[in-house]
Amino acid sequence: MKYDYQKICADSIKGLPQRTTDVVERRFGLSGQRETLETIGQSYGITRERVRQIEVEGFSKIKPRIKENQKLSKYFKGVLSSFGGLKKEHDLLQFLAGNEFQNHVSFLLTNIDGFNRIPEDNDFYSFWSINKGAVKKAQKVVKSTINRFKKEKRIFSLDELLKAQNLNKNVFLSYIGISKEIQKNPEEKFGLKNWLEINPRGVKDRAYLVFKKEEKPLHFADVANLIEKLPFPSQSKIHTATVHNELIKDERFVLVGRGLYALKEWGYEPGVVKDIIIKTLRDSKKSLSKKEILDKVLEQRLVKENTIALNLQDRDYFTRDSRGRYTINPHTITGTRRFSA
Secondary structure (H helix, E strand, O other): OOOOHHHHHHHHHOOOOHHHHHHHHHHHOOOOOOOOHHHHHHHHOOOHHHHHHHHHHHHHHHHHHHHOOHHHHHHHHHHHHHOOOEEEHHHHHHHHHOOOOHHHHHHHHHOOOOOEEEOOOOOEOOEEEOOHHHHHHHHHHHHHHHHHHHHHOOOEEHHHHHOOOOOOHHHHHHHHHOEOOEEEOOOOEEEEOOOOOOOOOHHHHHHHHHHHHHOOOEEHHHHHHHHHHOOOOOOOOOOHHHHHHHHHHOOOEEEEEOOEEEEHHHOOOOOOHHHHHHHHHHHHOOOEEHHHHHHHHHHHOOOOHHHHHHHHOOOOOEEEOOOOEEEEOHHHHHOOOOOOO
8 A cells, every 4th residue: 555544544633622533533434334424413412413513623624634745635636637537436445445444545535625526326426536527528428438339239348439439448447437327247348237238137138148149049958058157147056947938938039949949039930830831831922832831941940841841731721732832721811720829
Protein backbone atom coordinates (compact mmCIF):
# COMPACT_ATOMS: atom_id res chain seq x y z
CA MET A 1 0.00 0.00 0.00
CA LYS A 2 1.39 3.41 -1.00
CA TYR A 3 -0.08 5.25 2.01
CA ASP A 4 -0.94 4.29 5.59
CA TYR A 5 -4.62 5.19 5.31
CA GLN A 6 -5.39 4.06 8.84
CA LYS A 7 -2.77 6.38 10.36
CA ILE A 8 -3.80 9.34 8.17
CA CYS A 9 -7.42 8.95 9.28
CA ALA A 10 -6.43 8.58 12.95
CA ASP A 11 -4.28 11.74 12.79
CA SER A 12 -7.12 13.70 11.16
CA ILE A 13 -9.57 13.05 14.00
CA LYS A 14 -7.05 13.25 16.85
CA GLY A 15 -8.04 15.76 19.51
CA LEU A 16 -11.67 16.10 18.44
CA PRO A 17 -14.41 15.92 21.12
CA GLN A 18 -15.03 12.31 22.09
CA ARG A 19 -18.58 12.27 20.77
CA THR A 20 -17.53 13.80 17.46
CA THR A 21 -14.77 11.22 17.09
CA ASP A 22 -17.20 8.42 17.89
CA VAL A 23 -19.81 9.66 15.39
CA VAL A 24 -17.27 10.01 12.58
CA GLU A 25 -15.70 6.62 13.24
CA ARG A 26 -19.06 4.85 13.37
CA ARG A 27 -20.45 6.62 10.31
CA PHE A 28 -17.49 5.53 8.16
CA GLY A 29 -16.70 2.26 9.89
CA LEU A 30 -13.17 3.30 10.80
CA SER A 31 -13.20 1.01 13.82
CA GLY A 32 -15.86 -1.48 12.82
CA GLN A 33 -19.02 -1.58 10.74
CA ARG A 34 -20.61 1.50 9.18
CA GLU A 35 -23.67 2.74 11.07
CA THR A 36 -26.60 4.91 10.06
CA LEU A 37 -27.43 8.31 11.47
CA GLU A 38 -30.49 6.83 13.13
CA THR A 39 -28.62 3.97 14.82
CA ILE A 40 -26.00 6.33 16.22
CA GLY A 41 -28.68 8.79 17.33
CA GLN A 42 -30.54 6.09 19.23
CA SER A 43 -27.39 5.17 21.14
CA TYR A 44 -27.01 8.80 22.26
CA GLY A 45 -30.70 9.57 22.64
CA ILE A 46 -30.54 12.31 20.01
CA THR A 47 -32.15 12.81 16.57
CA ARG A 48 -30.57 11.65 13.33
CA GLU A 49 -30.40 15.32 12.26
CA ARG A 50 -28.35 16.16 15.34
CA VAL A 51 -25.97 13.31 14.51
CA ARG A 52 -25.60 14.73 10.99
CA GLN A 53 -24.79 18.16 12.45
CA ILE A 54 -22.09 16.65 14.68
CA GLU A 55 -20.65 14.88 11.64
CA VAL A 56 -20.55 18.11 9.62
CA GLU A 57 -18.95 19.95 12.52
CA GLY A 58 -16.30 17.27 12.67
CA PHE A 59 -15.64 17.56 8.93
CA SER A 60 -14.99 21.28 9.31
CA LYS A 61 -11.99 20.44 11.53
CA ILE A 62 -10.92 17.28 9.69
CA LYS A 63 -10.76 18.70 6.14
CA PRO A 64 -8.03 21.32 6.83
CA ARG A 65 -5.86 18.62 8.41
CA ILE A 66 -6.19 16.23 5.46
CA LYS A 67 -5.72 19.10 3.01
CA GLU A 68 -2.17 19.47 4.26
CA ASN A 69 -1.39 16.05 2.77
CA GLN A 70 -0.97 17.30 -0.78
CA LYS A 71 0.75 14.10 -1.93
CA LEU A 72 -2.27 11.99 -0.99
CA SER A 73 -4.66 14.30 -2.82
CA LYS A 74 -2.42 14.31 -5.88
CA TYR A 75 -2.21 10.51 -5.78
CA PHE A 76 -5.99 10.08 -5.63
CA LYS A 77 -6.50 12.56 -8.46
CA GLY A 78 -3.85 10.85 -10.54
CA VAL A 79 -5.59 7.51 -10.13
CA LEU A 80 -8.98 8.90 -11.12
CA SER A 81 -7.44 10.76 -14.05
CA SER A 82 -5.99 7.50 -15.35
CA PHE A 83 -9.54 6.15 -15.45
CA GLY A 84 -10.91 9.13 -17.38
CA GLY A 85 -11.89 11.22 -14.38
CA LEU A 86 -14.28 8.81 -12.69
CA LYS A 87 -14.59 5.28 -11.38
CA LYS A 88 -17.30 3.06 -9.93
CA GLU A 89 -17.07 3.40 -6.15
CA HIS A 90 -16.62 -0.30 -5.43
CA ASP A 91 -13.88 -0.64 -8.05
CA LEU A 92 -12.07 2.54 -7.02
CA LEU A 93 -11.96 1.57 -3.34
CA GLN A 94 -10.81 -1.92 -4.29
CA PHE A 95 -8.05 -0.47 -6.47
CA LEU A 96 -6.85 1.99 -3.82
CA ALA A 97 -7.18 -0.10 -0.67
CA GLY A 98 -7.87 -3.74 -1.46
CA ASN A 99 -10.31 -5.28 1.01
CA GLU A 100 -8.94 -4.00 4.31
CA PHE A 101 -9.06 -0.20 4.33
CA GLN A 102 -11.85 0.75 1.92
CA ASN A 103 -13.79 2.60 4.61
CA HIS A 104 -10.72 4.68 5.38
CA VAL A 105 -10.25 5.65 1.72
CA SER A 106 -13.94 6.55 1.47
CA PHE A 107 -13.51 8.78 4.53
CA LEU A 108 -10.48 10.49 3.01
CA LEU A 109 -12.13 11.06 -0.39
CA THR A 110 -15.13 12.58 1.39
CA ASN A 111 -12.91 15.08 3.17
CA ILE A 112 -10.62 16.10 0.31
CA ASP A 113 -11.85 18.95 -1.92
CA GLY A 114 -12.26 18.13 -5.59
CA PHE A 115 -13.69 14.64 -5.21
CA ASN A 116 -17.39 14.16 -5.80
CA ARG A 117 -19.40 11.07 -4.95
CA ILE A 118 -22.38 10.56 -7.25
CA PRO A 119 -24.92 8.31 -5.48
CA GLU A 120 -26.47 5.24 -7.03
CA ASP A 121 -29.68 5.57 -9.06
CA ASN A 122 -31.74 3.36 -11.39
CA ASP A 123 -29.21 3.57 -14.23
CA PHE A 124 -25.82 3.93 -12.58
CA TYR A 125 -23.87 2.54 -9.64
CA SER A 126 -22.41 5.04 -7.17
CA PHE A 127 -19.11 6.45 -8.42
CA TRP A 128 -16.44 9.04 -7.66
CA SER A 129 -15.53 11.81 -10.06
CA ILE A 130 -13.12 14.73 -10.24
CA ASN A 131 -14.96 16.78 -12.86
CA LYS A 132 -18.40 17.19 -14.43
CA GLY A 133 -16.98 16.86 -17.93
CA ALA A 134 -15.95 13.28 -17.22
CA VAL A 135 -19.45 12.46 -15.99
CA LYS A 136 -21.08 13.79 -19.16
CA LYS A 137 -18.57 11.99 -21.36
CA ALA A 138 -19.08 8.71 -19.52
CA GLN A 139 -22.85 9.01 -19.81
CA LYS A 140 -22.49 9.62 -23.55
CA VAL A 141 -20.25 6.57 -23.96
CA VAL A 142 -22.68 4.40 -21.98
CA LYS A 143 -25.62 5.59 -24.07
CA SER A 144 -23.87 4.97 -27.40
CA THR A 145 -22.71 1.51 -26.28
CA ILE A 146 -26.21 0.51 -25.14
CA ASN A 147 -27.65 1.75 -28.44
CA ARG A 148 -25.13 -0.36 -30.32
CA PHE A 149 -26.12 -3.46 -28.36
CA LYS A 150 -29.79 -2.82 -29.07
CA LYS A 151 -29.18 -2.19 -32.75
CA GLU A 152 -26.96 -5.18 -33.47
CA LYS A 153 -28.55 -7.51 -30.89
CA ARG A 154 -25.38 -9.41 -30.05
CA ILE A 155 -22.60 -9.54 -27.50
CA PHE A 156 -19.23 -7.90 -28.20
CA SER A 157 -15.63 -8.44 -27.21
CA LEU A 158 -13.80 -5.52 -25.62
CA ASP A 159 -11.67 -5.05 -28.75
CA GLU A 160 -14.81 -4.74 -30.90
CA LEU A 161 -16.27 -2.10 -28.61
CA LEU A 162 -13.03 -0.12 -28.42
CA LYS A 163 -12.86 0.23 -32.21
CA ALA A 164 -15.88 2.52 -32.07
CA GLN A 165 -14.46 4.67 -29.25
CA ASN A 166 -11.56 7.11 -29.17
CA LEU A 167 -10.60 5.96 -25.67
CA ASN A 168 -7.99 3.73 -24.12
CA LYS A 169 -9.08 0.46 -22.53
CA ASN A 170 -8.94 1.60 -18.89
CA VAL A 171 -10.99 4.72 -19.50
CA PHE A 172 -13.60 2.91 -21.58
CA LEU A 173 -14.00 0.16 -18.98
CA SER A 174 -14.29 2.77 -16.26
CA TYR A 175 -17.03 4.61 -18.15
CA ILE A 176 -19.18 1.59 -18.95
CA GLY A 177 -18.41 0.17 -15.50
CA ILE A 178 -20.74 2.68 -13.84
CA SER A 179 -23.68 1.47 -15.95
CA LYS A 180 -26.13 -1.03 -14.46
CA GLU A 181 -27.35 -1.95 -17.95
CA ILE A 182 -24.00 -3.05 -19.39
CA GLN A 183 -22.48 -6.23 -18.02
CA LYS A 184 -19.74 -8.73 -18.86
CA ASN A 185 -20.10 -12.49 -18.91
CA PRO A 186 -17.47 -15.04 -17.76
CA GLU A 187 -16.16 -15.29 -21.33
CA GLU A 188 -15.23 -11.59 -21.29
CA LYS A 189 -18.04 -10.63 -23.70
CA PHE A 190 -20.17 -7.54 -23.12
CA GLY A 191 -23.90 -7.03 -23.56
CA LEU A 192 -27.08 -5.96 -21.81
CA LYS A 193 -27.75 -7.35 -18.34
CA ASN A 194 -31.04 -9.03 -19.31
CA TRP A 195 -29.53 -10.94 -22.25
CA LEU A 196 -29.23 -14.66 -21.66
CA GLU A 197 -25.70 -14.59 -23.13
CA ILE A 198 -24.81 -12.36 -20.17
CA ASN A 199 -27.09 -13.68 -17.42
CA PRO A 200 -28.68 -17.00 -18.44
CA ARG A 201 -31.68 -17.99 -16.31
CA GLY A 202 -32.11 -21.66 -15.65
CA VAL A 203 -31.50 -24.81 -17.68
CA LYS A 204 -33.37 -23.63 -20.79
CA ASP A 205 -31.20 -20.56 -21.32
CA ARG A 206 -28.04 -22.54 -20.69
CA ALA A 207 -29.19 -25.17 -23.19
CA TYR A 208 -29.81 -22.43 -25.74
CA LEU A 209 -26.25 -21.17 -25.25
CA VAL A 210 -24.94 -24.70 -25.82
CA PHE A 211 -26.76 -24.96 -29.17
CA LYS A 212 -25.56 -21.51 -30.23
CA LYS A 213 -22.00 -22.49 -29.42
CA GLU A 214 -22.08 -25.95 -31.04
CA GLU A 215 -24.11 -24.82 -34.09
CA LYS A 216 -25.58 -28.28 -34.74
CA PRO A 217 -28.37 -30.59 -33.52
CA LEU A 218 -27.53 -32.36 -30.26
CA HIS A 219 -28.85 -35.22 -28.15
CA PHE A 220 -30.34 -34.01 -24.88
CA ALA A 221 -27.80 -36.08 -22.91
CA ASP A 222 -24.97 -34.28 -24.70
CA VAL A 223 -26.66 -30.95 -24.00
CA ALA A 224 -26.71 -31.78 -20.28
CA ASN A 225 -22.99 -32.57 -20.32
CA LEU A 226 -22.13 -29.42 -22.27
CA ILE A 227 -24.17 -27.22 -19.91
CA GLU A 228 -21.90 -28.40 -17.08
CA LYS A 229 -18.91 -27.12 -19.06
CA LEU A 230 -20.29 -23.61 -19.58
CA PRO A 231 -18.40 -20.91 -17.66
CA PHE A 232 -21.59 -19.70 -15.97
CA PRO A 233 -21.83 -20.87 -12.35
CA SER A 234 -24.62 -23.31 -11.53
CA GLN A 235 -25.99 -23.88 -8.04
CA SER A 236 -27.02 -27.48 -8.67
CA LYS A 237 -26.06 -30.45 -10.82
CA ILE A 238 -27.69 -30.59 -14.24
CA HIS A 239 -29.77 -33.77 -14.64
CA THR A 240 -30.28 -35.28 -18.11
CA ALA A 241 -34.00 -35.85 -17.55
CA THR A 242 -34.45 -32.20 -16.55
CA VAL A 243 -32.80 -31.03 -19.76
CA HIS A 244 -35.03 -33.31 -21.85
CA ASN A 245 -38.17 -31.99 -20.13
CA GLU A 246 -37.13 -28.36 -20.51
CA LEU A 247 -36.30 -28.75 -24.22
CA ILE A 248 -39.70 -30.31 -24.92
CA LYS A 249 -41.56 -27.41 -23.30
CA ASP A 250 -39.58 -24.55 -24.83
CA GLU A 251 -40.59 -23.35 -28.32
CA ARG A 252 -37.02 -22.37 -29.10
CA PHE A 253 -36.12 -26.05 -29.47
CA VAL A 254 -37.38 -28.59 -32.02
CA LEU A 255 -37.16 -32.38 -31.68
CA VAL A 256 -35.55 -33.44 -34.97
CA GLY A 257 -34.70 -37.07 -34.25
CA ARG A 258 -34.63 -39.69 -31.52
CA GLY A 259 -33.59 -37.55 -28.55
CA LEU A 260 -32.04 -35.01 -30.92
CA TYR A 261 -32.89 -31.33 -30.72
CA ALA A 262 -32.11 -28.26 -32.80
CA LEU A 263 -32.96 -24.57 -32.62
CA LYS A 264 -36.15 -23.43 -34.32
CA GLU A 265 -34.32 -20.30 -35.47
CA TRP A 266 -32.15 -22.51 -37.69
CA GLY A 267 -35.19 -23.17 -39.85
CA TYR A 268 -36.47 -26.36 -38.26
CA GLU A 269 -40.26 -26.75 -38.17
CA PRO A 270 -42.03 -28.20 -35.12
CA GLY A 271 -44.03 -31.41 -35.37
CA VAL A 272 -43.62 -35.13 -36.04
CA VAL A 273 -42.40 -36.59 -39.34
CA LYS A 274 -45.94 -36.77 -40.72
CA ASP A 275 -46.42 -33.04 -40.04
CA ILE A 276 -43.24 -32.24 -41.96
CA ILE A 277 -44.37 -34.32 -44.94
CA ILE A 278 -47.72 -32.55 -44.98
CA LYS A 279 -46.06 -29.12 -44.83
CA THR A 280 -43.62 -30.14 -47.58
CA LEU A 281 -46.47 -31.14 -49.89
CA ARG A 282 -48.51 -28.07 -49.07
CA ASP A 283 -45.59 -25.74 -49.72
CA SER A 284 -44.83 -27.42 -53.05
CA LYS A 285 -48.43 -26.94 -54.28
CA LYS A 286 -47.91 -29.95 -56.56
CA SER A 287 -47.34 -33.67 -56.28
CA LEU A 288 -43.85 -34.83 -55.35
CA SER A 289 -41.90 -38.01 -55.90
CA LYS A 290 -40.79 -40.13 -52.99
CA LYS A 291 -37.20 -38.98 -53.56
CA GLU A 292 -38.21 -35.32 -53.49
CA ILE A 293 -40.12 -35.82 -50.25
CA LEU A 294 -37.26 -37.74 -48.65
CA ASP A 295 -34.78 -35.00 -49.50
CA LYS A 296 -37.02 -32.24 -48.11
CA VAL A 297 -37.94 -34.06 -44.91
CA LEU A 298 -34.33 -35.08 -44.22
CA GLU A 299 -33.45 -31.38 -44.22
CA GLN A 300 -35.77 -31.06 -41.24
CA ARG A 301 -35.43 -34.37 -39.42
CA LEU A 302 -32.53 -36.66 -38.55
CA VAL A 303 -34.40 -39.93 -39.13
CA LYS A 304 -34.04 -42.98 -41.32
CA GLU A 305 -35.51 -42.87 -44.84
CA ASN A 306 -37.62 -45.90 -43.94
CA THR A 307 -39.37 -43.87 -41.22
CA ILE A 308 -40.45 -41.31 -43.81
CA ALA A 309 -41.49 -44.04 -46.25
CA LEU A 310 -43.67 -45.70 -43.61
CA ASN A 311 -45.45 -42.39 -42.95
CA LEU A 312 -46.11 -41.98 -46.69
CA GLN A 313 -47.98 -45.27 -46.64
CA ASP A 314 -50.67 -43.78 -44.40
CA ARG A 315 -53.57 -43.45 -46.85
CA ASP A 316 -55.53 -41.36 -44.37
CA TYR A 317 -53.08 -38.56 -45.09
CA PHE A 318 -51.34 -39.21 -48.40
CA THR A 319 -52.40 -40.30 -51.88
CA ARG A 320 -50.05 -41.91 -54.41
CA ASP A 321 -50.92 -41.56 -58.11
CA SER A 322 -50.13 -43.83 -61.02
CA ARG A 323 -46.79 -42.09 -61.56
CA GLY A 324 -45.71 -42.81 -57.99
CA ARG A 325 -46.05 -39.18 -56.95
CA TYR A 326 -47.64 -38.10 -53.68
CA THR A 327 -50.21 -35.50 -52.69
CA ILE A 328 -52.12 -34.82 -49.48
CA ASN A 329 -55.37 -36.76 -49.10
CA PRO A 330 -58.22 -34.32 -49.93
CA HIS A 331 -59.91 -35.22 -46.65
CA THR A 332 -56.82 -34.02 -44.78
CA ILE A 333 -56.95 -30.70 -46.64
CA THR A 334 -60.61 -30.10 -45.76
CA GLY A 335 -59.96 -30.95 -42.12
CA THR A 336 -61.90 -34.25 -41.84
CA ARG A 337 -58.59 -35.88 -40.87
CA ARG A 338 -56.74 -34.79 -37.72
CA PHE A 339 -52.99 -34.25 -37.50
CA SER A 340 -50.51 -32.44 -35.25
CA ALA A 341 -50.17 -28.70 -35.76
